[in-house]
Amino acid sequence: MQKTRLxxxxxxxxxGKTTLxxxxxxxxxxxxxxxxLITNDQAPGLVDTAFLKQAGLAVSEVSGGCFCCRFxxxxxxxxxxxxxxxxxxxxxxxxxxxxxxxxxxxxPLKDLCGSQFQLAPFVVLVDPPRARxxxxxxxxxxxxxxVYYIFRKQLEEADAIVLNKADAYPDAEVRPLAALLRxxxxxxxxxxxxxxxxxxxxxWLAFIGKPQPAGLHIPEIDYDLYxxxxxxxxxxxARVDITAPLTTHWAPFCRKLLQxxxxxxxxxxxxxxxxxxxxxxPLGSLTGNLTGGASGPVIQSGLQGPSQNASLLxxxxxxxxxxxxxxxxxxxLLEAGGGDLEIRVRSLESFSPxxxxxxxxxxxxxxxxx
Ligand SMILES: Nc1nc2c(ncn2[C@@H]2O[C@H](COP(=O)(O)OP(=O)(O)OP(=O)(O)O)[C@@H](O)[C@H]2O)c(=O)[nH]1
Ligand SMILES: [Mg+2]
Numbered sequence: 001m002q003k004t005r006l007x008x009x010x011x012x013x014x015x016g017k018t019t020l021x022x023x024x025x026x027x028x029x030x031x032x033x034x035x036x037l038i039t040n041d042q043a044p045g046l047v048d049t050a051f052l053k054q055a056g057l058a059v060s061e062v063s064g065g066c067f068c069c070r071f072x073x074x075x076x077x078x079x080x081x082x083x084x085x086x087x088x089x090x091x092x093x094x095x096x097x098x099x100x101x102x103x104x105x106x107x108p109l110k111d112l113c114g115s116q117f118q119l120a121p122f123v124v125l126v127d128p129p130r131a132r133x134x135x136x137x138x139x140x141x142x143x144x145x146x147v148y149y150i151f152r153k154q155l156e157e158a159d160a161i162v163l164n165k166a167d168a169y170p171d172a173e174v175r176p177l178a179a180l181l182r183x184x185x186x187x188x189x190x191x192x193x194x195x196x197x198x199x200x201x202x203x204w205l206a207f208i209g210k211p212q213p214a215g216l217h218i219p220e221i222d223y224d225l226y227x228x229x230x231x232x233x234x235x236x237x238a239r240v241d242i243t244a245p246l247t248t249h250w251a252p253f254c255r256k257l258l259q260x261x262x263x264x265x266x267x268x269x270x271x272x273x274x275x276x277x278x279x280x281x282p283l284g285s286l287t288g289n290l291t292g293g294a295s296g297p298v299i300q301s302g303l304q305g306p307s308q309n310a311s312l313l314x315x316x317x318x319x320x321x322x323x324x325x326x327x328x329x330x331x332x333l334l335e336a337g338g339g340d341l342e343i344r345v346r347s348l349e350s351f352s353p354x355x356x357x358x359x360x361x362x363x364x365x366x367x368x369x370x
Contacts, residue, residue: 003118005089011125012151013096013317014274014291016164018048020195021091025057033088036081040095043349045237047315050278054285066095068104071359097230099153106215107362119214121159128169142271146229156219160189167194227355234325236316238348242341247306254288258297260332270320277314281307322350
């Protein structure tokens with residue numbers, strides 16, 4: 001029986017994993033391949049899952065812990081996709097604050113599931129400014145050093161590095177960074193792409209389509225530092241129902257919400273890793289994103305018109321205590337609503353990720369003969 005190709009795309013929060021996976025899935029489907037996706041988060045209510053489902057893709061999720069701590073759930077989701085019909089490719093997106101995936105996911109997959117899945121090289125996606133910060137210690141960015149520790153470990157364990165968002169920065173910035181990554185990681189293939197515009201996508205598809213060894217690197221990981229780095233980030237997942245007195249265009253509301261949120265985090269000097277929202281109405285959906293740095297909210301609307309009711313999903317990952325993050329979010333929601341909207345928070349979780357407790361941890365690279 002033909003094995004299903006399993007492609008895991010890692011990388012720090014906001015580096016563009018979901019954007020790349022959505023585009024990759026679209027390209028593979030257009031080439032006649034059958035594709036499924038698995039998303040992952042520490043808590044339920046994932047914007048990524050909603051975003052990919054709205055694109056008509058077959059998506060399942062592992063929530064409540066990362067792939068390494070929920071390894072059996074991850075394998076169960078992958079097997080469910082197989083049971084539902086022939087699948088040629090499964091694309092998986094691990095949590096962006098996770099590392100040590102080679103030891104805890106890739107090696108066990110090769111060892112325990114090698115007869116079902118053919119693992120592609122583990123690719124780690126990077127956002128140019130974040131990579132520059134992480135590779136220039138002491139990091140000049142807004143995260144504490146233990147967060148950049150995770151970022152660097154992600155690069156160390158990668159089989160290949162993909163420098164994303166090439167469209168957003170001049171060549172004069174991208175080229176020296178690519179050179180720095182090549183110097184630091186001379187044995188790892190490096191691709192430069194834009195998941196958004198499709199630049200470099202053919203090379204990317206050719207790379208993931210080629211049978212190659214996967215999970216070649218198992219770096220030493222200091223779990224105390226890793227746990228501290230993850231715990232330095234506040235996490236918020238919320239579902240909110242909103243009713244307006246009259247039919248409303250929701251894009252301005254979402255923009256205001258993200259702007260207020262951003263201002264209140266800037267006041268608290270809390271660095272944003274990624275804030276993303278997904279708003280749906282009977283007339284379609286809209287996504288909004290905020291990543292760190294100076295860039296403002298990016299709103300992409302697929303709404304076909306105004307409506308009175310909307311459901312909002314929001315996921316925020318910020319260098320801030322979870323309780324303060326919740327307060328900042330709730331305040332921003334009220335400010336964006338301006339007193340006119342009826343806002344019902346259906347669920348809200350804010351927390352810092354717990355210490356990672358992987359199901360397996362292999363210390364040696366599993367060699368595959370076939
Ligand atoms: N300019 C530009 N923006 C991009 C590109 N790829 C992704 N983005 C934007 O970066 C933001 C984050 O993208 P996502 O795909 O959600 O990133 P992610 O890595 O899945 O984020 P998490 O799931 O939170 O870890 C969104 O606003 C994307 O539109 C790119 O190639 N160029
Ligand atoms: Mg994502």
